[in-house]
Amino acid sequence: MVKSVSVGLLGLGTVGSGVVKIIENHQDKLMHQVGCPVEIKKVAVRDRDKKRDVALPEAVLTTNVEEVIHDPDIDVVIEVMGGVEETRQYILTALKNGKHVITANKDLMALYGTELLSVASEHGCDLFYEASVAGGIPILRSLVDGLASDRITKMMGIVNGTTNYILTKMSKFHRAYDEALAEAQELGYAEADPTADVEGLDAARKMAILARLGFSMNIDLQDVYVKGITEITEEDINYSKRLGYTMKLIGIAHRDGDKVEVSVQPTLLPETHPLASVNDEYNAVYVYGEAVGETMFYGPGAGSLPTATSVVSDLVAVVKNMRLGVNGRSAVTPQYDKQLKEDSEIYSKYFLRIHVKDQVGAFAKITSLFSERGVSFEKILQLPLNQKDLAEIVLVTHQASLKDYRDVLQQLRDLEVVEEVKSSYRVEGEGAL
Amino acid sequence: MVKSVSVGLLGLGTVGSGVVKIIENHQDKLMHQVGCPVEIKKVAVRDRDKKRDVALPEAVLTTNVEEVIHDPDIDVVIEVMGGVEETRQYILTALKNGKHVITANKDLMALYGTELLSVASEHGCDLFYEASVAGGIPILRSLVDGLASDRITKMMGIVNGTTNYILTKMSKFHRAYDEALAEAQELGYAEADPTADVEGLDAARKMAILARLGFSMNIDLQDVYVKGITEITEEDINYSKRLGYTMKLIGIAHRDGDKVEVSVQPTLLPETHPLASVNDEYNAVYVYGEAVGETMFYGPGAGSLPTATSVVSDLVAVVKNMRLGVNGRSAVTPQYDKQLKEDSEIYSKYFLRIHVKDQVGAFAKITSLFSERGVSFEKILQLPLNQKDLAEIVLVTHQASLKDYRDVLQQLRDLEVVEEVKSSYRVEGEGAL
Numbered sequence: 001m002v003k004s005v006s007v008g009l010l011g012l013g014t015v016g017s018g019v020v021k022i023i024e025n026h027q028d029k030l031m032h033q034v035g036c037p038v039e040i041k042k043v044a045v046r047d048r049d050k051k052r053d054v055a056l057p058e059a060v061l062t063t064n065v066e067e068v069i070h071d072p073d074i075d076v077v078i079e080v081m082g083g084v085e086e087t088r089q090y091i092l093t094a095l096k097n098g099k100h101v102i103t104a105n106k107d108l109m110a111l112y113g114t115e116l117l118s119v120a121s122e123h124g125c126d127l128f129y130e131a132s133v134a135g136g137i138p139i140l141r142s143l144v145d146g147l148a149s150d151r152i153t154k155m156m157g158i159v160n161g162t163t164n165y166i167l168t169k170m171s172k173f174h175r176a177y178d179e180a181l182a183e184a185q186e187l188g189y190a191e192a193d194p195t196a197d198v199e200g201l202d203a204a205r206k207m208a209i210l211a212r213l214g215f216s217m218n219i220d221l222q223d224v225y226v227k228g229i230t231e232i233t234e235e236d237i238n239y240s241k242r243l244g245y246t247m248k249l250i251g252i253a254h255r256d257g258d259k260v261e262v263s264v265q266p267t268l269l270p271e272t273h274p275l276a277s278v279n280d281e282y283n284a285v286y287v288y289g290e291a292v293g294e295t296m297f298y299g300p301g302a303g304s305l306p307t308a309t310s311v312v313s314d315l316v317a318v319v320k321n322m323r324l325g326v327n328g329r330s331a332v333t334p335q336y337d338k339q340l341k342e343d344s345e346i347y348s349k350y351f352l353r354i355h356v357k358d359q360v361g362a363f364a365k366i367t368s369l370f371s372e373r374g375v376s377f378e379k380i381l382q383l384p385l386n387q388k389d390l391a392e393i394v395l396v397t398h399q400a401s402l403k404d405y406r407d408v409l410q411q412l413r414d415l416e417v418v419e420e421v422k423s424s425y426r427v428e429g430e431g432a433l
Numbered sequence: 434m435v436k437s438v439s440v441g442l443l444g445l446g447t448v449g450s451g452v453v454k455i456i457e458n459h460q461d462k463l464m465h466q467v468g469c470p471v472e473i474k475k476v477a478v479r480d481r482d483k484k485r486d487v488a489l490p491e492a493v494l495t496t497n498v499e500e501v502i503h504d505p506d507i508d509v510v511i512e513v514m515g516g517v518e519e520t521r522q523y524i525l526t527a528l529k530n531g532k533h534v535i536t537a538n539k540d541l542m543a544l545y546g547t548e549l550l551s552v553a554s555e556h557g558c559d560l561f562y563e564a565s566v567a568g569g570i571p572i573l574r575s576l577v578d579g580l581a582s583d584r585i586t587k588m589m590g591i592v593n594g595t596t597n598y599i600l601t602k603m604s605k606f607h608r609a610y611d612e613a614l615a616e617a618q619e620l621g622y623a624e625a626d627p628t629a630d631v632e633g634l635d636a637a638r639k640m641a642i643l644a645r646l647g648f649s650m651n652i653d654l655q656d657v658y659v660k661g662i663t664e665i666t667e668e669d670i671n672y673s674k675r676l677g678y679t680m681k682l683i684g685i686a687h688r689d690g691d692k693v694e695v696s697v698q699p700t701l702l703p704e705t706h707p708l709a710s711v712n713d714e715y716n717a718v719y720v721y722g723e724a725v726g727e728t729m730f731y732g733p734g735a736g737s738l739p740t741a742t743s744v745v746s747d748l749v750a751v752v753k754n755m756r757l758g759v760n761g762r763s764a765v766t767p768q769y770d771k772q773l774k775e776d777s778e779i780y781s782k783y784f785l786r787i788h789v790k791d792q793v794g795a796f797a798k799i800t801s802l803f804s805e806r807g808v809s810f811e812k813i814l815q816l817p818l819n820q821k822d823l824a825e826i827v828l829v830t831h832q833a834s835l836k837d838y839r840d841v842l843q844q845l846r847d848l849e850v851v852e853e854v855k856s857s858y859r860v861e862g863e864g865a866l
Contacts, residue, residue: 022724026584032649032768075511136725142571150742151462216465274731277710291455291738292569296717298707308582309724326759335465 003321006041008068011081018308020054023057044068069094072361076318079103088112089151095119102314104131104307110221124328128314133206136284136306136325138300143214150289152214159206160199161281161301162190163229163249164324168279189281199228203264207251211262215255216335225263232266236423239394240268243379261341267353268427343403349427350397350405355419358391362417373408375400390419395433396427435755441501444514448537451741453487467752477501503526509751512536521545529551537564537740543638543654558762561747566639567592567716569739570732574861576647583722585647588686592639594714595623595630596662598683601712603670622714632661636697640684644695648688649768652770658696665699669856672827673701676812678708678764694774701784701860776836781828782860783838788852791824795850806841809832823852829860
């Protein structure tokens with residue numbers, strides 16, 4: 001049986017430092033859980049001389065990644081350096097050298113998860129990535145283990161802390177998008193280039209990972225429909241509230257029969273929906289199983305310590321497997337062929353805000369367009385605008401197929417009485433709470 | 434390697450039937466996960482002829498429990514019959530016969546968990562009990578695995594669906610306690626004899642199980658302070674609301690340094706606290722870890738299918754362990770000696786409602802009594818009552834030790850101006866959401 005475990009780290013940023021701290025501060029607890037000492041043998045960094053808040057012996061640091069992934073004494077490689085193409089090669093090499101790998105890298109797992117998991121399995125290695133989705137929430141393990149005997153039909157998640165922070169500020173403190181973004185950047189919740197977050201790409205990566213695991217299907221990143229939050233205005237948020245909704249960036253993975261849809265888009269949730277009260281930088285994932293009904297996992301989505309904690313949980317799992325000699329068996333091969341829903345099979349309610357010319361019969365022209373496609377309304381507001389003889393119409397439709405809704409939108413834009421389609425969002429049905 | 438697995442069931446009530454249904458409906462998925470067929474070989478029932486909604490071959494049913502726990506072909510015994518003393522003997526026998534055991538029995542695990550886990554470990558058997566706490570939520574596995582590398586300092590839970598249903602009806606629909614209870618009984622959420630639920634005993638059992646696991650300490654049921662919901666009045670609920678709180682039956686397990694407190698009691702939560710919006714029969718467990726911060730697990734607390742799903746998840750884990758030959762290693766030996774906090778070390782805020790004689794100086798007498806013990810106020814309401822020259826005073830204190838608070842309460846009762854101490858509840862500080 002394994003007597004001690006040597007770990008190599010790729011990267012020593014905030015997450016890497018967190019991992020080092022937890023391993024050092026919790027040696028007793030780790031010993032108790034895995035039954036042997038865990039030692040950090042080598043850490044690959046970009047700059048040896050950078051000042052850090054963890055004290056590691058000089059000899060542990062190296063600027064050469066190869067020294068970690070080829071070191072025969074290293075059992076487990078923890079990748080917290082980020083990046084995709086180069087990092088993928090490092091991880092492939094580590095796996096081929098028989099090292100177990102733990103990664104917090106959602107970009108990598110969303111793009112190359114299938115390949116990496118299969119190489120890991122070939123070489124009898126574990127590849128764990130709990131920290132890649134909703135940092136502090138053990139959602140992947142819960143999907144694999146806890147809900148093992150259930151058939152998951154729907155997952156809904158707030159899986160990006162930056163956008164949730166921005167939308168919370170816009171909703172609760174009437175900030176404009178730009179102000180809220182600037183504030184998030186100041187606090188370190190958003191990066192200098194926030195594109196990946198605010199355009200929904202980060203959330204899409206996580207939804208691809210969740211859908212792949214939860215539906216046991218090879219969902220690729222390009223299968224996820226993505227719309228970000230950059231076009232959300234104060235008006236949209238105010239109307240949402242007036243209609244009893246909260247605006248959130250929601251990732252949805254939904255299975256009907258054998259077909260699935262996965263998307264990330266701004267969504268109006270009923271205020272009573274449990275996800276509506278997930279605020280600031282917090283994340284939450286709602287899971288609907290046929291047997292178990294609704295469950296929700298809530299926690300910090302990012303942050304040095306929560307993410308590092310997930311990484312160390314994975315490390316504990318790897319070391320236990322090592323001591324039991326059972327590594328490389330936990331990667332679940334996708335069980336179902338990928339079948340994506342057509343637009344005519346994706347149903348939802350929609351919020352729509354349009355500016356129309358304030359003339360007789362305009363409203364009738366618009367509503368008849370909807371009724372021709374069988375799309376009916378749940379809520380309608382019509383208000384005069386203080387400009388240009390325009391009126392503003394806000395609609396919430398009943399369930400409609402995406403195909404019908406898109407057709408209606410297109411025809412609306414072509415209508416002479418329609419000045420502009422200002423905004424359009426998905427609306428989620430009444431929450432169960 | 435194990436080629437197929439035979440399961441014996443003790444009990445075929447709602448949960449037992451659910452387990453049978455899941456195993457039958459999900460054979461493909463089970464096969465895919467564990468790699469071999471799982472067969473229900475024998476089911477011990479009280480009455481062979483009772484009409485059931487699962488179809489099992491005649492030969493599978495038996496009225497003799499011994500036939501299951503002594504059957505050499507049975508690998509795993511699933512106990513869903515309930516009861517404590519007799520059931521404990523059955524499970525001990527099954528474990529001594531080398532059978533792995535899965536139980537949904539919180540009463541048993543709260544009272545004899547330590548003994549049973551140690552016998553299981555001695556005989557190399559798994560003993561899993563995920564379904565015993567918050568049926569549909571994989572909270573135990575998350576505590577063991579997901580938060581493995583974190584130090585848990587606090588767990589707060591709504592872990593009894595019956596009382597949560599009753600309190601929800603009282604809060605939202607102004608039902609009196611008796612009405613809400615009758616309604617819960619009608620819907621099957623409360624039993625004919627609701628004592629164990631409404632007196633908080635059921636919740637206390639679950640908190641004992643959670644605290645034992647989360648703090649790695651041999652917490653016994655008698656270590657849990659328990660107060661039920663039977664004395665909560667409409668007035669209490671109305672005042673709670675007026676002060677911005679929601680009344681919930683909350684289980685708290687709190688660790689400061691090496692010492693812990695565990696209790697179940699009606700608690701006023703800020704309306705913005707995430708647990709405050711957990712309604713009806715739903716359960717939720719909040720976990721605070723030093724590293725990860727706050728996480729919450731939400732889901733159905735009971736019900737045939739959710740509980741059965743947890744049982745089958747345990748079964749999957751057992752079968753995986755069997756195929757890997759690693760059973761009996763997952764029971765975690767308590768790592769810390771039990772140290773309970775003294776009353777002088779347990780701090781909380783309190784809500785207090787008292788009737789006082791409406792005479793000059795009454796209020797001053799009362800407040801000076803508090804200030805002598807160093808207990809100060811956060812909120813005070815004083816209102817005239819429509820009877821007997823009495824006034825009603827409602828107070829919310831700042832943090833005070835349980836010892837000081839109890840002393841004050843005792844002295845209050847002895848004060849001549851105090852007609853009656855009507856009610857007193859714990860108050861939880863501001864939620865993080």
